[in-house]
Amino acid sequence: MTDNVWEYAPAPESREIANLKPNYRMFVGGEFVDGTGEPLKSVNPATEEVLAEVATAAPSDVDRAVAAARKAYDELWGRMPGAERAKYLFRIARLIQERSRELAVLESLDNGKPIKESRDVDIPTAAAHFFHHAGWADKLAYAGYGPEPRPVGVAGQVIPWNFPLLMAAWKIAPALACGNTLVLKPAETTPLTALVLAEILQQAELPPGVVNILPGAGDVGAQLVQHSGIDKVAFTGSTEVGKEIQRSLAGTGKRLTLELGGKAANVVFDDAPLDQAVEGIVNGIFFNQGHVCCAGSRLLVQESVADELLEKLRYRVSTLRLGDPLDKNTDVGAINSKAQLEKIRELTASGDAEGAERWTSPCPVPEKGFFFAPTVFSNVHQAMRIAREEIFGPVLSVLTFRTPTEAVTKANNTPYGLSAGVWTEKGSRIFWLAERMRAGVVWANTFNRFDPSAPFGGYQESGFGREGGRAGLEAYLDV
C-alpha cells in the first residue's frame, strides 16, 4: 500500500483565540479575588509548557466562598421566582455559545483534548445543559416532586479534569435552575475554562455569590465537602475519592450524589451492523483519549464475528490521527497529565504481564507532551487487571462471549455500572439485554451520546444519583 501519498497539511486553530492570560484568580462573591493558597501552574499536556498561574483557595477562602453562597441563597436566589432564574440561565447559555470558540481553544490547551471534540461536543453540550435547565426553572412544580419543590440550599461541587467546562455545566445548571447557590471546585489540572465561565457569569450579571469557583487540589475539595455550611455535595471523579467523601459525610445529614468510575462493556452480537459497531467501539474508547468515565473500555464480542470485527477495528484505529490537540484534523489528543500517563502505562504493562495480546496503532507519537497511542488488547480474560480496573486512557480490552446470557454475565461482572452498549440489528435483543444490564445508561447501536434530557449516573461503585433530565433535578430539590 502506498502510504503518505496525501499528507494533510497542519490545520491548527489559532491559540490566540483562547485569550490566554498569565494569571487567573478565584471567583468569590461575584468578584475575582486572590486566593491565599499556594498558586498552581496549569500545564498544556501536549507541550508540557506552563499555560498560566492560577490562584488557589486556603481554608479561609472556602469559608468566605461558602458564606457568600449562603448569603446569596438566603437573601436572593433561594426566593427568586423560577421564571427570573431562568432568564439568567438562558443568558449564560447564549454567552457560552457566543464565546464558544474561545472556550473550545482554551479547553483544548488546558486539557489536551482535540479541538474538534471541544468545538463539536464539549462546548455545545455545555450550552445545551444551560438551555435545558433554564427551561425547567419555572416548571419545577411539574417535575413530579410535588407542587412547590424547594431548593436544598448551598451545594459544594467538585468536578474532574476530563470534561472541565461540560462537567461544570452539568453541576451548575441544575443547581441554579432549582434555586440553589453553590461553590464549585474545578480540577487541579484544568481550572481555566471554569474561570472563563465565571467571567460569563459576570457578563450575565448573575447576582454575586450565587456561583463561587475555587481552584485547588484535593485538599480544597475535601475542605469544601466537609464544610459545615454546605447542604449538598455533588462529586464527579474517581471511585476512591468518592468513597472517602461518602465516609466523611456519614452522619452529617448532607445530601450526596456521586458520579464515579466505570468499566463499561460494549457488547457486539454477530448480527450487528459491523462497520458502525466499529465506529461505536472507536468512539466508545478513543473519544477524549478514553478519559471518559462511561468509556466502552471492555469490548465483548460474539466469538463467531470476533476475528472479522477485530480486523476491521485495527484498520480503523490505525487511521486515527494522534497529535496536536489544536489541529482540526487530530482525532486523539494528549493524555491530561503525567500522572495519568504513568497510570495508563502501569496498567497496560500489567496486561502484557498477564498474557493479553497488545496491538498498538502505528501512528506517529509526538516526542514532547503526554501522548499514548491507541491500544487494543485482545485475548483478555475477566481475571486480568485490564478487564477489571478502570484505565481511563485510550486502551481497549477485548473479550469474547458465545451466548447472550454469557454476554450479560460478563458485562455485569464488575463492581462498576455506569454505562453499556449493545450492537445488534434485532430490536428484541436490545430490550432483553438492556433489562438485564446493571448500568445507568445503555446505548443501543451507538455509544457516548449525551443529551441534557437524558439522565446519567451509575450503579454500585459508579456512584448514585442522576444528572440531566427530570431525574437529575431530584438531587437539587428538597424532596
Added chain:
Amino acid sequence: MGVPSTTVSTVADGAGPALPASLADTIRDDAALRRFLHGLPGVDQVGLEQRVAGLATRSIKKAAKLWAIDTAIRMVDLTTLEGADTPGKVRSLCAKARRPDPERPEVPQVAAVCVYPDLVEVAVAELAGTNIGIASVATAFPSGRASRGVKLADTRYAVAAGATEVDMVIDRGAFLSGRYGEVFDEIVAVRQACGEAHLKVILETGELATYDNVRRASWLALLAGADFIKTSTGKVSPAATLPVTHLMLQAVRDWREQTGQVRGVKPAGGIRTTKDAIRYLVAVHEVAGPAWLHPDRFRFGASSLLNDLLMQRRTQLEGHYSGPDYVTVD
C-alpha cells in the same frame, strides 16, 4: 417474466477474474446469491451518517489542498448526457478534457469524457493520441428499461465505436423485486459484450433507497465482475451522496480483503464544488485507504465540478479568487 432464472452464470462463463472458493459458491444459483446478499452485515443509518459527518470536518489546507485539487482533476469523468448533445458540444468538451485550463498547461488532463453511445465516435476522433478514456453510458441509460437484447446491442455499439469504458445501469426493478440472479446475469452479459472495455456498473442508489440495498447491490455488481461501482445516473435525485459513497468504498475495501482484487468507485451527479470533491477524497483516503487515491480506482462523474476545481486551483496558487469569467465555459 416472473420465472426466476434457475441458474446464475458462473465465473467460468468469462465474467471476470476468478473468485476465491469462499465466494465462488455464492453465485452457484439464485438461492445462494440471495442468501449471501441478505447475510451481509446490516448498515445502521444513524451510525453511518454520523461517521460521514465526522469525516466531513477534516480541514484540508495548503499543499494538501493543491494535491487534492490536481488529483480530483485527474479523476474527473467529464460528462455530458443531455438529449440536446451534439457533435459540437462533445468536441468542445473534449477540448476541455485535453486542456482544462488553457492558460496553465501544467494542469493535468481529466480521466475520461462520458457521452451517449452515438457520440462516442466524435469523442474518439477528438481524443486520438491522448490517454483520456472514452466512456459511454449504455444499456438503455438512464432507466435501463429495455430488453436484454437492446441493452447488449447498445453496449456493443458503443464499444465498436471506440468506447474504452462502459457505464451500464442495473435493472433496479429486478433488484427491488428480489430477482438478484437476473441482475447478476445481465451484468455478466454486458461485461462480455464490453470485451476489453472497462465496465462501470451504475447502481442508481437514489432508487435503491436503503443503505442495506446499496451494500447488497455493490456486492452483487462486484461478484458479477464490475470494474467500478458507480452511484448514480445523475438523472435521479438524490444522486451521489457522501454516505452512499462511503458505503461503496467499504465494499471495495472488503472486496480486496476477501479476493485480493482491486475495484473502483465512482460517485456521479451533484458533486459541484471543490469542497465537496475534497470531502469525497478524504473518504477515499480514510475509508478505502490511500491506495484508492488514483484515477484507476476512483472517479468523479461530473460536469460543472471541473471549473470549480480550476478556479480553486488558481486561488491556491495566486492567493486570490479570480471568478468564473477566467475559466472556460464549454
